Every structure is written in structure tokens, then in C-alpha cells.
Amino acid sequence: MTAWSDAALAHLIRALPKAELHVHIEGTLEPELTFALARKHGVRLPYKSVHALRRAYDFDDLQSFLDLYYAGADVLREESDFYALTRAYLQRARVDGVVHAEIFFDPQTHTARGVAFADVISGIHRALAEAERAWGLTHRLILCFLRHLSEEDAQRTLDQALPYRHLIAGVGLDSSEVGHPPSKFVTVFERARAAGFGAVAHAGEEGPPAYIREALDLLQVSRIDHGVRCEEDAELVARLARERVPLTVCPLSNTRLKVFARMEDHNIGRLLAQGLCVTINSDDPAYFGGYIADNYLAVQRALNLSPVSLARIAKNSFEAAWLADADKRRWIAGVDACLLRLT
Ligand code: HPA
Numbered sequence: 001m002t003a004w005s006d007a008a009l010a011h012l013i014r015a016l017p018k019a020e021l022h023v024h025i026e027g028t029l030e031p032e033l034t035f036a037l038a039r040k041h042g043v044r045l046p047y048k049s050v051h052a053l054r055r056a057y058d059f060d061d062l063q064s065f066l067d068l069y070y071a072g073a074d075v076l077r078e079e080s081d082f083y084a085l086t087r088a089y090l091q092r093a094r095v096d097g098v099v100h101a102e103i104f105f106d107p108q109t110h111t112a113r114g115v116a117f118a119d120v121i122s123g124i125h126r127a128l129a130e131a132e133r134a135w136g137l138t139h140r141l142i143l144c145f146l147r148h149l150s151e152e153d154a155q156r157t158l159d160q161a162l163p164y165r166h167l168i169a170g171v172g173l174d175s176s177e178v179g180h181p182p183s184k185f186v187t188v189f190e191r192a193r194a195a196g197f198g199a200v201a202h203a204g205e206e207g208p209p210a211y212i213r214e215a216l217d218l219l220q221v222s223r224i225d226h227g228v229r230c231e232e233d234a235e236l237v238a239r240l241a242r243e244r245v246p247l248t249v250c251p252l253s254n255t256r257l258k259v260f261a262r263m264e265d266h267n268i269g270r271l272l273a274q275g276l277c278v279t280i281n282s283d284d285p286a287y288f289g290g291y292i293a294d295n296y297l298a299v300q301r302a303l304n305l306s307p308v309s310l311a312r313i314a315k316n317s318f319e320a321a322w323l324a325d326a327d328k329r330r331w332i333a334g335v336d337a338c339l340l341r342l343t
């Protein structure tokens with residue numbers, strides 16, 4: 001096989017059909033939209049310009065990011081704001097070859113400020129339904145509980161979600177990980193699963209491998225979001241490989257939040273080689289400097305992943321998605337066909 005140029009690899013990455021399984025809709029808020037919404041609502045931002053805001057996106061760890069992420073969400077106030085936010089993300093995702101997106105939203109960030117749960121979900125859903133009609137881009141919506149808040153708060157949020165059960169595929173767990181283990185949320189996850197919701201959880205991003213075990217054993221999640229610290233526990237790695245537990249890895253997030261110092265140090269290549277169902281996702285693309293294709297490209301360049309490995313990761317994204325088996329098979333065949341066509 002001839003060597004692949006950078007441009008050919010970039011083309012392949014965009015052309016491969018992909019599912020995005022780890023993206024926070026609030027993390028897709030680009031500074032331009034932040035300023036437009038601030039103007040609309042008469043909010044004064046502590047930044048002079050879009051550039052100044054972007055310059056502030058220089059993080060030491062997860063918490064330093066979360067502080068800005070929650071502050072940024074303050075401009076999201078009306079149904080139409082959530083619609084505009086989601087529509088902008090979907091346009092970017094489509095250009096990157098995303099054909100199916102499973103999207104997190106953080107209702108507590110908004111309801112705590114007096115925004116109605118109904119407005120949040122209606123705006124997001126309106127954009128999702130439009131993208132499906134217009135482009136065939138399918139979706140699932142995942143409600144994340146903020147783990148720095150109490151389980152009682154999560155329970156109240158689940159109550160608010162129940163009338164919208166038909167629009168929400170599952171629940172997840174995000175925000176400050178260390179000190180807020182999955183075990184804190186056993187009861188609310190039990191209730192959510194009994195109500196028919198799927199379950200995922202962020203674990204092993206900054207938290208220890210034990211949090212990954214708790215997410216699997218106590219919350220009974222079907223995927224782990226991040227999960228990269230599993231590597232510190234060989235038995236856990238073996239289990240994840242044996243059970244094909246998907247990890248939704250977010251490489252640019254990991255380097256920007258200093259989980260890994262450099263992309264060259266990222267363990268996704270090693271985890272893939274050990275047979276784990278790893279996927280590549282964007283997490284909070286407006287804050288971390290890239291959407292899903294940028295994440296694939298950054299990993300490819302740093303770790304010199306082959307086209308076959310990139311296709312394997314794209315296929316993993318459908319294996320890990322909450323799709324019917326027939327749809328998974330169809331998209332996986334689509335990945336193989338794309339690789340053949342471009343090789
Ligand atoms: N980790 C935890 N909480 C989050 C993240 C993340 O990467 N992004 C948005 N909320």
C-alpha cells in the first residue's frame with residue numbers, strides 16, 4: 001500500500017461514517033454564539049471580545065474547565081437558544097461525517113437558573129428532529145446528572161424528565177469526578193433504569209479505576225465515558241476487553257485538561273491494541289479546540305494510527321451506539337465500504 005498523505009488521511013477521517021457518543025451540548029457553545037446570546041439577553045460578559053474569551057480557554061484540570069463551562073451556559077435562557085446551540089453543533093457534526101449522535105445535556109445547570117426543563121429539551125429536540133428529517137442524521141439524548149450536586153437533586157431532575165421520557169434515551173453522570181464516586185448515585189440510576197432509561201457514566205477521567213468498576217457494578221452502565229485511567233488496573237483492562245465495554249474517549253479533552261501531557265502520551269492506541277472497544281469523541285468541542293474529525297486527526301498524527309485502525313474505531317462507535325442491530329450492521333458495512341473505496 002502506498003503511504004497516505006496528511007490530506008488523504010484527513011479526507012478518509014471525514015468520509016468514514018461515524019457515531020459521536022460523547023458530546024455535551026453545552027460544550028458546543030462557540031464564543032461567537034455566546035456573544036450573540038449575551039447581546040440578545042442584555043448580559044454583560046467579563047470578556048471584551050470573542051478572541052479574549054477564547055484565550056481564556058487555557059485549563060489546568062477538569063475543574064478549571066467546568067468553572068468556565070458553567071459560567072458560559074448562563075447565556076442559554078430561551079427555547080430558541082437551545083435550538084440554535086444544537087443546530088450549530090449538528091451542522092458541524094454533519095460536515096465531519098457524523099451520521100448518528102448521542103448527545104448529553106445538563107438540565108440542572110439550567111433549571112437552577114430558573115430556565116424551564118421544557119424549554120431546554122424542546123429547543124434541543126427541535127434541532128435534532130430537523131437534522132434527522134433533513135439529513136437522516138439520527139440521535140439519542142442523554143440526561144446527565146451533575147455529580148457535584150446531591151443525589152436528591154438528581155432524583156428531582158429525574159422526576160422532571162419523566163414527562164419527556166419518549167425524548168430521552170438514557171441518563172449519564174458528569175461534572176467534578178474526584179470525591180463524587182458513582183456509588184453516590186446508585187438509587188437514582190436504579191430508578192432511571194427501572195423507568196427504561198439506558199445508563200452511562202463518566203468514570204476514570206480524573207478519578208481512579210475503582211470508579212469505573214463502581215459505574216459498571218453499581219450503576220450497571222452500558223458504556224464508560226472517558227475511562228482512560230482503566231490502564232492503571234490490568235484486571236480491569238482485561239474485563240473491559242472481555243466484555244467489550246465501550247469507552248467513549250475524548251483525546252483533545254484529555255490533553256487540554258492535562259489527563260495526558262501530550263497527545264503522543266495518550267493511551268488510546270494501547271487500549272485499542274488490547275482489544276477494547278474504544279471510540280473517539282469531542283466532549284466539549286468549543287472549549288477544547290476541535291470537533292470529532294479534529295480528534296481523530298490529532299490522534300492519528302500523534303500515534304500514527306493506520307487507516308485500518310481509524311476504520312476500526314469508527315466501527316466501534318456503531319457497536320457502542322444505542323442503535324438497533326440492523327442499523328449497526330448497516331453502518332459498519334458502510335465503514336468497510338468507505339475504507340475500500342479510498343484505499
Ligand atoms: N468531564 C466531566 N464533566 C463534564 C465534562 C467532562 O469531560 N464535560 C462536560 N462536563
Ligand code: ZN
Pocket residue numbers: 022024174202225283
Ligand atoms: Zn464529558
